[in-house]
Amino acid sequence: MSLPNHFELLATDGTARTGRLTTPHGVVRTPAFMPVGTAGAMKGMHWREVRDAGADIVLGNTYHLMLRPGAERIATLGGLQAFTGWNGPMLTDSGGFQVMSLSDLRKVNEKAVTFRSHIDGAKVELSPERSIEVQRLLGSDIAMQMDECVRLPAERSDIERAMRLSLRWAERSKRAFETAPAGYMLCGIVQGGDIPEMRRTSARELVDIGFHGYAIGGLAVGEPQAVMLAMIEETAPLLPIDRPRYLMGVGTPEDLLEAVSRGIDMFDCVLPTRNGRHGMAFTRFGQINLRNARHADDPRPLDEESEWPAAHNISRAYLHHLVRSGETLGAMLLSEINVAYYQHLMRGMREAISSGTFEMFQQQTRAGWARGDI
Numbered sequence: 001m002s003l004p005n006h007f008e009l010l011a012t013d014g015t016a017r018t019g020r021l022t023t024p025h026g027v028v029r030t031p032a033f034m035p036v037g038t039a040g041a042m043k044g045m046h047w048r049e050v051r052d053a054g055a056d057i058v059l060g061n062t063y064h065l066m067l068r069p070g071a072e073r074i075a076t077l078g079g080l081q082a083f084t085g086w087n088g089p090m091l092t093d094s095g096g097f098q099v100m101s102l103s104d105l106r107k108v109n110e111k112a113v114t115f116r117s118h119i120d121g122a123k124v125e126l127s128p129e130r131s132i133e134v135q136r137l138l139g140s141d142i143a144m145q146m147d148e149c150v151r152l153p154a155e156r157s158d159i160e161r162a163m164r165l166s167l168r169w170a171e172r173s174k175r176a177f178e179t180a181p182a183g184y185m186l187c188g189i190v191q192g193g194d195i196p197e198m199r200r201t202s203a204r205e206l207v208d209i210g211f212h213g214y215a216i217g218g219l220a221v222g223e224p225q226a227v228m229l230a231m232i233e234e235t236a237p238l239l240p241i242d243r244p245r246y247l248m249g250v251g252t253p254e255d256l257l258e259a260v261s262r263g264i265d266m267f268d269c270v271l272p273t274r275n276g277r278h279g280m281a282f283t284r285f286g287q288i289n290l291r292n293a294r295h296a297d298d299p300r301p302l303d304e305e306s307e308w309p310a311a312h313n314i315s316r317a318y319l320h321h322l323v324r325s326g327e328t329l330g331a332m333l334l335s336e337i338n339v340a341y342y343q344h345l346m347r348g349m350r351e352a353i354s355s356g357t358f359e360m361f362q363q364q365t366r367a368g369w370a371r372g373d374i
């Protein structure tokens, strides 16, 4: 049974697309990058800065929020927006991936994933039904099905087992989501590892089940970029052209450019904030490591042409000093500078696709990164 479509495709340029996704908490302009606010906060940033940087939507994690402070508690406090103060759309991941990445003593069977909380060691069971219940309690605008993602490289048999389990969990997730109010969305997740026929099977059967949108999962798990791009080329054309496509966990600015050109609409990644906390800046000239001694006496800002204040009115010397001194302000400034750079890159892509100049935009952007930091 097909679900209502809340995505409007506005323009295409080759296989790149720009559109608008309408959610209960606002409109998301695509291609969109979702900064990752794992446990209900954007590490090192106020929501005001996230919004001013241009983000329409942020990501939260079922795994973290169900363990602490608890989904029922957040629901009692009015849901994620009321609880956190972020007043825009939120997408929540379903928890399976985080369990595999972050917790010990985990077991996967047909029913659920069972694991020990990384916080207090308590035994927790996360089924597709409980994952959807948690995401509904959180008030997430866009929920993800419960799935199993295998790390690459992996055995064919393991990739097939996880792909087919994820399809059965897709059915169960959709059934559990049936009571959600109009406007709230559920995405299916394509699995299949690095095996084209598994990707095709997963995509086709997921579309037959029918979702508001479709994510490509099982990537950005350590595979080479060429493998990730090949799996996108295999999968995207099989997904409905009029519904949003979300590439999970991706990525660097280079990944975003390549994936948008292959028809991806939405992304999330920890890199802008995580690298910011480690002294790395994303800029038009590529990545700049502010720990490097070469910045100690440099009075120039990171980018005089950036519209983001901290990128054009704070010296590299000062950023270097903050990073070397371990000052919290260094992590805060670089996090906002990086989130703003990612948002400005996405806005540039949306404008280029709308004006039919995406090819030239890609060339100019890559040339800037290649020129490097002078």
Ligand SMILES: CC1(C)O[C@H]2[C@@H](O1)[C@@]1(COC(C)(C)O1)O[C@@H]2CNc1nc2cc3nc(N)[nH]c(=O)c3cc2[nH]1
Pocket: 093, 094, 095, 096, 097, 098, 101, 144, 147, 148, 149, 189, 216, 217, 218, 219, 220, 221, 222, 248, 249, 250, 270
């Ligand atoms: C766990 C943490 C913080 O998220 C980052 C980063 O570590 C790390 C860990 O290893 C590297 C590769 C270096 O990057 O992988 C994350 C970024 N890649 C990614 N996120 C995903 C989330 C996903 N969620 C679901 N439900 N299903 C998926 O298939 C899925 C695939 C994903 N791939």
